[in-house]
Amino acid sequence: MLRLLLKTHTNSSPPPGLTPLALAACLALAGPGSAWAQGQSQVGTEVRQIARPAAKTLSRTEADRNQPVLLDAASLSSRLDQETRAEGGAVLRRGDLTLKADSLSYHQATDLATAKGAVSIERDGNRFTGPELRLFVQRFEGQFLNPSYFFASNGAGGKAQQVDFIDEYRSSALAGTYSSCRADDPDRAPAWELSTRSIRLDFETNEGVADGAVVRFYGVPILAAPRLSFPLGDGRKSGWLPPKFNLDSRSGVEFGVPYYWNIAPQRDATLTPKIITRRGLGLDSEFRYLEPGYQGQVSLDVLPNDRITGHTRWAWGLSQSGTAAMDWRYQINAERVSDDIYWKDFPHGITSLTPRLLATDLGASRTWTPAVGELRLYGRLQQWQVLQDLDPAARIDTPYQRSPQLGARWSAERLPRGFDAGLSLEYNRFDLPRNAAPLPLPTGTRVHALGHLGWTLGDTGWWLKPRMSFNAASYQLDQSMADGRRSASRVVPTFSIDQGWLFERKTEYFGRALLQTLEPRLFYVRTPFRDQLGLPNFDAAAKDFNFDSIYTDNSFSGVDRVSDAHQLTLGVSSRLTSLRDGSELLRLGVVQRVLFRDQRITPEGTPNTQKLSDLLLLGSAHLSPQWWADGAIQYNSDLNRTVRSVMSLRYSPGPFRTINATYRLARGQSEQAELGWQWPLSGPAAGNNAESAVRKATGGSSCSGSWYSVGRVLYSMQDRRITDSLVGFEYDAGCWIGRVVVERRSTGRAEANTRWMFQLELVGLGRLGNNPLNVLRDNIPGYRLLREDRAALTDASYD
Incomplete structure (x- = not known):
């Protein structure tokens, strides 16, 4: 094997990577839809990132420009500063580019390489092979006849009749194909294949144009486009996306073809004309934006004439967040539909987790960090659209609306000597949605204050947390209460002590080194009885009775109800964890509450005279890599x-x-x-x-x-x-x-x-x-x- 080193002296800049490999982007994106692969490397993705454009670098460093050309072959012949011929396993290397052929000639003066017989170009795992190549190495200008290609990034490839490298930024291909399938029989087409009549690539404008693109699946054309343009790389490009269709028992077949509109680097839109066999023609649309001070998206779906209901059906949504003057942050989330049965007819058209309860929620807040603690001011406006059913038995209860909610919250979690404190003040105006269930519910305003002072003592193996808190509220109602009053107030104090221990020991089970823990816990609560029966209940609800809520000082969430308590919660849990990787193999727990007096304010509305609460049992096991088991039991003795x-x-x-x-x-x-x-x-x-x-x-x-x-x-x-x-x-x-x-x-x-x-x-x-x-x-x-x-x-x- 002979080797020859040729020093190049041209200052021309080579292309940004192996330009023929750009055919990967071309063919991977040249599907039947010019906007495929918006912000991704694959066609048809539904995720299209919008962002401020980043700087694009197309040229290499000066050191890379002056890389030498290295020739290896079984036989080498050369004329000084003119032509070098390589025969028998010829290899030309320049940087990370490798060119192989049976025979190869390189003209040093013109920088032209001519290769014949089993020609291949490789870079970064990507490979082009073919019978004949002419290439000006440094400026990457030339022609590759009948090349086949393989791209390491996705294990796909294809063939072309000819690839022309025009310059470092532009190239074209004739009769190109692309597929990730390998044909079992060379004479048979792969399972699926994308073919194009011709493709032109321009990396200066980041655009490719394909003529006659067809996708075939087992020889059957399933998508086609006479001409399409697409982005090269990770850019976004306006054009048609892959078709979408939906089939359900209420509407029949829904077919739509989205059009992606790349308005600007920070703004885009998607318009989807659609046809629903049982209902008619419609349009779905989405607009997204990312500006310096705010970002969000707006959607609007319209069915102008629903043939089943005889009227227009629509749904719109808005989501936006950002910053305003004086460092205020705000967020808007809203969703509305045309009618009460929209959630049944178009379940995939509603994004809310509660499809029969759609919110309009506007909020703003600002946070300060004074010398002690953190102060936060906030405001909120919350409205509901309730989708009621015609069947009275299927109607749902509606929550109150807050119009508005204004508040201030101060918290200090790390005061000297282990103390912590907090205070919250809030004003709310509560009313009901337009189509709320016909129940005699009061409306009005509430001003409340919540505060606490706590103290944390302890070490790594134990803790003790005494805490004093209060819940104060004042009401002004639109309707008279049972006793004729329209205003009322109350203050409920609470004292609690949380005590826990953590014991550990090393042990061995099932041939594995383990750490076993024993974790007893006591939680005492004392809250005096305050009569709240005649007061309105705007936002209080019963907490779920579980291992978390049993260690809290109130049986209600929200503000309007505070359960009286003179009780002690006793619990213990034990865990087995692996000393090797820290994974938890087994957890067991038991907890029960003891009442020292009857509880008069309860979620059930009747006094609780049961001295011992229901027993809660918890267990989880992961004793083998294949099996997981979890369980929780509430047992009434x-x-x-x-x-x-x-x-x-x-x-x-x-x-x-x-x-x-x-x-x-x-x-x-x-x-x-x-x-x-x-x-x-x-x-x-x-x-x-x-x-x-x-x-x-x-x-x-x-x-x-x-x-x-x-x-x-x-x-x-x-x-x-x-x-x-x-x-x-x-x-x-x-x-x-x-x-x-x-x-x-x-x-x-x-x-x-x-x-x-x-x-x-x-x-x-x-x-x-x-x-x-x-x-x-x-x-x-x-x-x-x-x-x-x-x-x-x-x-x-x-x-």
Whole structure:
């Protein structure tokens, strides 16, 4: 093997990376939609980042410009400062660029390299191969005939008839293809393939233009565009996004094609014309902005003439946050719909977690840090749109509106000698929404003050926290109370002591070194009785009785109710943690409350004469990597039975294998069983054959991938029916993934909406159809996305 070092002297700047490799961006983005890959490296993503534009550097450093050219070959012949010929395994290297060929000639004066026979260019794991190449090395100008290419970033590649490198920023390709599938038979097309008649790339303007783009799936064209433009790299570009469709039992088929409008680096919009088979034509729109002092988004969905209801249907939403004068911060969140049954007809069109209770919430606050503690001023305006049902039995109670809420809060958590203190003052005006349930509820104003002074003593193994607090409120009502008054006030003081210990010892179970703890805790509360029966209740609600709330000094959340108390809570818990990695293997706990006198103000509205509260038991175990168990039980000794319980079991022996079972009981109210899962049914994943799974991940054209079942079923034992269900199948062929999911959700006592979701994911290109991934993640604990990073997989040949 002979080696020759040639020093180059040109000052021209080479391209930003190997310009032919820009074809990866071109073909990966040149799908049937000019705005694919907004802010991402894949086509069809629904996440498009808006941000202030960053500086773009296209040239390399001076040191890189003067890199020498190194030639290796079995035979070398050279004329000084003119031409060098390399035969037999010729290799030309310059920096991180490697050019290989059977024969190669390099003209030093013109910087022209001519390569023939098994030509390949490699850089950063990306590879181009072909029969013949002419290339001016430093300025990257030339022509590559019939190249094949492979991109390490996503394990995809393709072919082209010809690639022309015009200069360091511009290039073009004829008859290019792109796919992440490897054909089992060289004479057969891969499972899916993107083809274009021609592509032109311009890195100065960050734009590419493709003519005649077609996506074929098993030879069948599924998407096409005569001409499209797209961004090169991570930029955003206006244009059409992949189509979306939805299918449910109330509206039929909904089909829409989004158009992405890149207004400015900090502003964009998406407009989606759509057609719903049973209802008519509509338009969904979203506008996003990111300005120096504020940011947010606005959405508006309109169905001008719903053929079923005979009137216009709409929904709009606004979310904005920012800063105003004098360092005030504000936030606006609002959502409204046209009618009460919108949540039934268009469940995917409402973003609120409470689809029948839509908020308009405006808030502002400012924080100061005086010499002691922190001071915060705030204001809020909260309104509700309540979506009531025509069935009186299905109507919902509505919360009060705050119009407005004004307050000041001072807190000091670290005063000298372990003291802490806080004081909160607040004014509220409470009224009811327009279509509130017809109940005789009072409205009016409330001024309240909450304060506390605490003291913390202790060390690493114990603590003692005495605390004094008060709750004071004054009311001015629009209606008369039972005794004829329209104003009232009260002050309720509270004293509490929280005492706890932490004991530890090292031990060994199951052949593992463990740390075992014993954690006793006492919590005493003394609150005198203050009559609150005739006072309004604007925001107080019963706390859930659990391991957290039992260690609090009030059985109510909110301000308007304070439970009287002379009680002691006794609890103990124990944990086993691994000394090797700190993971918790086992937790057990028991806690109970002792009343020293009857409690007259209770969430139930009747005095509590039970000296011993219900016993709470808690347990969780993770004794093996595959099994998890959790449980909580509320046991009533007077009834000698369990009144509430939650038991769950999870089995997950490996990736994409999880089964969750949960049982919930609230005696006299509900009893439910829930089952959720993700599990392979057949194929390489079902056999857990890692080598086969990696082999399939490189792609293939035959239907020999892995089938998965996913689902969640919620069964009401009290009603003896399935209330909500989600069942689907996923097929992973390595280079493409198919999903079919059916969701059935109750919308009333005798009503339900069934929704079908279909998605085809072409790995390395994008996802087409209705996206069920968020639904699967939200409903199936432990669900994992089938798509994995293909960059680390074997670089399958596309020759």
